[in-house]
Amino acid sequence: MNLPLCRSQQKGYKPAFNYQRQLHQVVLSHIAANLQELDVFSNAADTPVEAQPHILNWANVLDPDLPERISSVKEIQRDYLARKPNYTERERxxxxxxxxxxxxxxxFERFRLEQAGRPDLAQDVKWVSKEKGDGAGFDIQSFTVESEEELFIEVKTTNCGKYQPFYITDNELAYSLQWNQQYCLYRVYDFKNEARLFRLQGAVEQYVHLQAKNYKASFN
Incomplete structure (x- = not known):
């Protein structure tokens, strides 16, 4: 039977996949070229919330889609503007x-392990940064379900979206490289509204562009 094409199949109504791909790249390129503009929102991104966000369903917290690493980053134009940031408030x-x-x-980790039928592992998850302090190279010590190996989790949280840049120390980077088989960075985003997270498994440097913000100066 020679049936007429529906409107979505006729010329002029077909999805313009090439334009969609171009738009996707344009947006990513704009982000790469204007990373410094994102610093303007740093105060909003760091603003604490009064209470933990209400979670309707823990099963919906994990975002399986990782941010796409932008292939090329435009060199940032420095503005050299004088500012008077409140470092005490920002640190708090x-x-x-x-x-x-x-x-x-x-x-979330306790929920994940309990859902996998391992409440024994769930009760052994440790908040290392709170119990022992910073400097361990990670924040949470959890476990993999299959092999029961230790899982070292570094947590980075923002009130902004998933493409918001984050700061990571040299110690944390080194740990992610040395323990790449057991290391995972959990990026929690949109925390103030409806918190979600994605996971970067292994060495962090394979997922992101790293830009030095501070240097140690010495005479030896």
Whole structure:
């Protein structure tokens, strides 16, 4: 039977996949060229929340789609503008948001292991950064379900979206490389509204572009 094409199949109504792909690349290129503009939102990204976000379903927290690593990054044009940031308030906000994000991941890991039928492992998940302090190279010590190996989790939390840049220390980077088979960075985003997270398994440098913000200066 020679049936007429529906409107979506006729010329002029077909999905313009080439334009969609181009638009996708244009958006990513704009992000790469204007990373410095994202710093303007750093205060909003670091603002602490009064209470942990309400989670309707823990099963929907994990975002399987990782941010796409932009292939080329335009060199940032420095503005050299004088500012008077409130470092005390920013540090307090960062610490508060960071702790709430780590608590969020701690609860998520216990849920994940319990759902996998391993409540014994769930009860052994440890909040290392709170119990022992910073400097271990990770925040949460959890487990893999299959092999029961230790899983070392670093948590980075923001109130902004999944493409918001984050800061990571040299110690954390080194740990992710040395323990890449057991290391995972959990990026918690949109924490203030409806928190979700994605996971970067292994060495962090394979997923992101790294830009030095501070240097250690010495005479030897």
């Amino acid at each position: 906000n960062n610490r508060s948001l960071g702790e709430r994000g780590e608590q969020f991941v701690l609860d």
